[in-house]
Amino acid sequence: MYHPDLIRHPDGCPALVLNADYTPLSYYPLSLWPWQTAIKAVFLDRVDIVAEYEREVRSPTQRIKLPSVIALKSYVRPSAFPAFTRFNLFLRDKFLCQYCGSPHDLTFDHIVPRAQGGRTTWENVATACSPCNLKKGGRTPKQAGMPLHIDAIRPTSWQLQEHGRRYPPNFLHDTWHDWLYWDVELEA
8 A cells, every 4th residue: 555654765754752751852843863863772772662654664684664753761851941042042032023023034132232241141132133133223122212022031941842832843744743732722
């Protein structure tokens, strides 16, 4: 019987990685391993295969279906606070300018400008579109008459995960849906 996975190149078959408690290691970015890493982890007995693609890879002596969902055998404790990166900042601010709400041409802005002693920290940097960043210039939001929509805070990893669930990736394999609870209300 024909199945779309059978013609899929192995590079198009990443494995969704679950923690030992069967929750995704992360939602955004979604915890995915390339097929080679997943197969290596299987042979090193570091993961359990939860679901498979129909696609197989072969060696001279073996055939193995590519894992589509794997679960770590050892629990990995998530860090409480995420790294300060441009991407995580945009995710904290939901990919919106914190001055006008635009989702376009995003950059980041120092709330207290560096020229006035402002530092590059979670609490002093906000997502801004280029026009707002230019308009604000080297002034504080109060000086520029441009209040922020939300206070700049240091988010927890959980808060970023919750924000990330609103932005599912373009490709979700059918076998992943049971493990990813995007904005689905669960029945009682």
